[in-house]
Amino acid sequence: MAEEVENRKIVLKRYIERMPVESDMELKVGGRIKLKAPSGSGGVVVKNLYLSCDPYMRGRMRDFHGSYIPPFVLGEAIRGFGVSKVVDSDDPKFKRGDIVCGVTGWEEYSFIERTEELRKIEQDDLPLSYHVGLLGMPGFTAYVGFYEICSPKKGEYVFISAAAGAVGQLVGQLAKLHGCYVVGSAGSSEKVDLLKNKFGFDEAFNYKEEKDLDAALKRYFPNGIDIYFENVGGPMLDAVLLNMRVHGRIAVCGMISQNSTSSPQGIHNLYTLIYKRVTMKGFLQSDYVHLFPQFLDHVISNFKQGKIVYIEDMKHGLENAPAAFVRLFNGTNVGKQVVCVAQE
Numbered sequence: 001m002a003e004e005v006e007n008r009k010i011v012l013k014r015y016i017e018r019m020p021v022e023s024d025m026e027l028k029v030g031g032r033i034k035l036k037a038p039s040g041s042g043g044v045v046v047k048n049l050y051l052s053c054d055p056y057m058r059g060r061m062r063d064f065h066g067s068y069i070p071p072f073v074l075g076e077a078i079r080g081f082g083v084s085k086v087v088d089s090d091d092p093k094f095k096r097g098d099i100v101c102g103v104t105g106w107e108e109y110s111f112i113e114r115t116e117e118l119r120k121i122e123q124d125d126l127p128l129s130y131h132v133g134l135l136g137m138p139g140f141t142a143y144v145g146f147y148e149i150c151s152p153k154k155g156e157y158v159f160i161s162a163a164a165g166a167v168g169q170l171v172g173q174l175a176k177l178h179g180c181y182v183v184g185s186a187g188s189s190e191k192v193d194l195l196k197n198k199f200g201f202d203e204a205f206n207y208k209e210e211k212d213l214d215a216a217l218k219r220y221f222p223n224g225i226d227i228y229f230e231n232v233g234g235p236m237l238d239a240v241l242l243n244m245r246v247h248g249r250i251a252v253c254g255m256i257s258q259n260s261t262s263s264p265q266g267i268h269n270l271y272t273l274i275y276k277r278v279t280m281k282g283f284l285q286s287d288y289v290h291l292f293p294q295f296l297d298h299v300i301s302n303f304k305q306g307k308i309v310y311i312e313d314m315k316h317g318l319e320n321a322p323a324a325f326v327r328l329f330n331g332t333n334v335g336k337q338v339v340c341v342a343q344e
C-alpha cells in the first residue's frame with residue numbers, strides 16, 4: 001500500500017447569502033494525504049465511495065456561527081455524510097476493509113479523527129449508497145419526524161411538501177403504511193407522476209402550477225390537514241396554516257425556500273396555531289439516535305418486502321459534486337442526490 005497519494009477535494013471558495021452556484025466551489029488538485037493513520041490518534045483513513053448532497057449544507061455556506069452546526073472552512077474540503085472504505089485504522093473498533101458511514105470530506109481520501117461519528121455497515125444485498133439516503137440521515141429524519149413528532153393515527157390526512165426529495169418520498173410511504181391519506185407537492189409533472197405512481201401517494205400536485213396555494217390545499221383536503229411535514233417554508237407554510245385541523249401537528253424538517261436568501265419571508269398565519277391548537281415543532285434527527293436500530297429494522301424489512309421503494313439521483317465523479325449539489329436548489333434532482341466518488 002502506498003504511504004502517500006495525491007488527494008483531490010472539493011472546497012468552498014466564498015461564503016454566500018444567495019442560491020448556491022457551481023462556481024462557489026472548486027476542485028482542488030495537488031494536495032497529498034498519508035494512507036496510514038497516525039499512531040495514537042485513534043482515527044481512521046478512509047477512501048470515500050459515496051457522498052451525500054443535503055439541503056442543510058447550504059446553511060454551512062454562510063459566515064454564520066449561531067446555528068447548530070458551524071460554517072464550512074474556506075479553502076478546505078466541504079464536509080458531509082458519506083459512505084467510505086477504511087484504508088487504515090488506529091481505532092480497534094474499525095479494521096482495514098470495513099465499510100463505514102458518517103461525516104467525511106468531499107475528497108477522495110479522508111482522515112477521520114472523531115470515529116464516534118462513524119457507523120460500521122454490515123453489508124447485505126442493499127446498495128451501499130442507500131446508507132446516505134434511505135438508511136441514512138434523510139431516511140432517519142423521515143422516520144423520526146413522522147412517528148415521533150407527528151404521532152400519526154390511522155386515517156389521518158397528511159400533507160408533505162418537497163415530497164419527491166430524499167426525506168419526503170419516505171415520509172409519504174410511511175404514512176401510507178400507517179393507513180393515512182397522503183398528498184404531496186413537488187415542482188414538476190415528472191415528480192408528481194412519481195409521487196402518485198411510484199411512491200403510492202393518494203394525490204400530488206405541482207405547486208408551480210397553482211396560483212393560489214390555499215385554494216389548492218382546500219381542493220385536496222376539503223376536511224383539512226392533520227399532519228404537515230414541512231420541508232419548504234414561505235408561502236406554502238402560510239397556506240398550510242389556514243388548512244390545519246384542530247389539534248393538527250406540523251413537523252418542521254426544513255425550509256429550503258428560505259435558506260438561500262439573506263431576507264427570509266415572514267409567516268402571516270401563525271395565529272391559527274392558537275384557535276386550532278396546532279403543535280408545530282422543529283427537530284433534528286441527531287436528538288433521536290437511540291431509535292436508529294429500530295428505524296433500520298422497520299425500513300429494511302418493508303423495503304425487502306416491496307412495501308417501500310426509493311429513488312436516487314446519482315452523479316459520478318468527484319468533479320461533478322458541485323453541479324450535483326446545486327441541483328437540490330434549482331429543482332432538477334429527482335430523488336436522493338448522491339455523488340459516486342469511487343466503486344468499492
